[in-house]
Structures are given as C-alpha cells and as structure tokens.
Amino acid sequence: MHILLVEDESSIRDVLKSYLIKEGWDVLTSCDGLDALKKVKKIKFDLIILDLMIPKLSGEEVCKAIRTTSNVPILIISSKSKEEDMIKGLNIGADDYITKPFRIKEVLARINALQRRIEMFTQKTNPIMSFNRNSLVINFESKEVFKDGKLIRLTVTEFKLLDALLKKPGKVLSREDLSYQVQGYRFIGDGRTMDAHIKNLRKKIEEDPKNPLYITTRIGSGYQFNFESDKIYVV
CATH class of the missing domain: 3.40.50.2300 (Response regulator)
Known part of the structure; x- marks a missing residue:
C-alpha cells in the first residue's frame, strides 16, 4: 500500500x-x-x-x-x-x-x-442493481453509482455503507452494526460519526436528502434501505 x-x-x-x-x-x-x-x-x-x-x-x-x-x-x-x-x-x-x-x-x-x-x-461481486427506472444504478463490479445517468463519486466508506445496507434488504441496521460492517470496528460515542456518513451518502443519491426515499431512519433502531416503499421500482 x-x-x-x-x-x-x-x-x-x-x-x-x-x-x-x-x-x-x-x-x-x-x-x-x-x-x-x-x-x-x-x-x-x-x-x-x-x-x-x-x-x-x-x-x-x-x-x-x-x-x-x-x-x-x-x-x-x-x-x-x-x-x-x-x-x-x-x-x-x-x-x-x-x-x-x-x-x-x-x-x-x-x-x-x-x-x-x-x-x-x-473485489468483484454482484453486477448491477437499478432503482426507479434507472434513476439510481449501482454497479457492484465497477464500484460505480449513477444518479439520473450521471456518475456519482462515492468515497470507499460511502460505497461500503451502501453495500452493507443493500446486502440486508429491508433490514434495519443499527449504527453499531453499520460501523462494524463498514469500518471494521465498533464506534465509541453516540453514533454521530455514522450519522455523518449517512448524511453524506443521502446528499449524493437522494433527490431530497431531508425526505429520503432510499435510506430511511428507524428512530431508536438505525437505518435501512427502503425496499418496501411503493415508490421504489427495483430492476
């Protein structure tokens, strides 16, 4: 390295x-x-x-x-x-x-x-996931994310965070779980570090980060990638 x-x-x-x-x-x-x-x-x-x-x-x-x-x-x-x-x-x-x-x-x-x-x-993993008639496209092989056809630059941590949420479709993941899966260690503190990463990721993939469609908050529990919404079309 x-x-x-x-x-x-x-x-x-x-x-x-x-x-x-x-x-x-x-x-x-x-x-x-x-x-x-x-x-x-x-x-x-x-x-x-x-x-x-x-x-x-x-x-x-x-x-x-x-x-x-x-x-x-x-x-x-x-x-x-x-x-x-x-x-x-x-x-x-x-x-x-x-x-x-x-x-x-x-x-x-x-x-x-x-x-x-x-x-x-x-590492090469599953190839491609697409949401909302290709408005959000995630290529796991090339590690690229496209929003409305435009390449969105994610940090390694942000992509790993998105990947962790998508690997557990619909499951609510706590800040502790996400920290361990994404960063490799349990965070110390009140979880605001993971909140900051979630906020940055939402800014890049959501149409309205304050009213997120994809990454939703479950108060007191954590975050999930919202496969259940009838507004999300998975290809």
Whole structure:
C-alpha cells in the first residue's frame, strides 16, 4: 500500500513514518497543503493520512480538493478534538478521524481496517442493481453509482455503507452494526460519526436528502434501505 502522510510536526511525522514502514507500507511525506496536492496530482496513493492544521493550505481545503477528483481513502489525524470537528471532517469527505494525542496501535488498527475496506471495494461481486427506472444504478463490479445517468463519486466508506445496507434488504441496521460492517470496528460515542456518513451518502443519491426515499431512519433502531416503499421500482 502506498501512503501519503501529510503532517508538519516533524516529531509526529517521523514516528508515524517509521511505524508505517515497519508494517511494510511505502510512505511519502508532505509538510504543507500545497505540496500535498501536488503529490496527489502526480502520484496514485492508496491512502492519505492528513493533519488539518498544516501551513499554506489547511487540511480541510486539501481534503475538499482531493474529493473533487478522487475517492482515495483519507484518514484525518488532528488535534481538533471536538465532536463537531470530527463531524465536519467526515462531512468534507474523510473516511475516518483520529484525534491527537493518539496511540500508534490505534492508528495502525484504523489503517488496517481501511485497507480491508479497500480490498473489499476492489473485489468483484454482484453486477448491477437499478432503482426507479434507472434513476439510481449501482454497479457492484465497477464500484460505480449513477444518479439520473450521471456518475456519482462515492468515497470507499460511502460505497461500503451502501453495500452493507443493500446486502440486508429491508433490514434495519443499527449504527453499531453499520460501523462494524463498514469500518471494521465498533464506534465509541453516540453514533454521530455514522450519522455523518449517512448524511453524506443521502446528499449524493437522494433527490431530497431531508425526505429520503432510499435510506430511511428507524428512530431508536438505525437505518435501512427502503425496499418496501411503493415508490421504489427495483430492476
């Protein structure tokens, strides 16, 4: 796996790079946002580890810029530790978020979970599902989603989330279940991380995200892909 590590604090950068290399991964580093974007344009990475408080261009702006052209998994590691900071990071396209100070073992565990998601993302599965007379088309072989004929760019996490819901047609999945199936670990907290991923996915596939047709909420229980609606036509 080829990783870009974007961190301006040399002590943190050097320690992380050392451990990542020991795990057998190729690591390239960057100290600021502009340099990071230059590297992303030139090199194909399998994972980006991104600090938010970096010079020249903030990590948030780097993440937004990457998401306009790529669905490469992004793991944010930041000293911004408030829950709203985490939610914001996920809303701009990050796949996961770790706060500083962190434990190396946790970082490695999160990366391994992301790597498993990447491997599952690239596996060939059932070919195509189509809803509402092709207004929503999901190609599981190419890992592409089309809305009204237009290709919608999903992150690896968002596609895995959609895949998890579709594998259990009509079943209500709790935030804990979704976290385990999609991220590879049980979340700690009140579940707002998974809520943020659901919100992002709805924005991309629903006509009206505030009144979702496909991904519906079951208050107190979780989420489901709504096969039962008489407004949904499955091909």
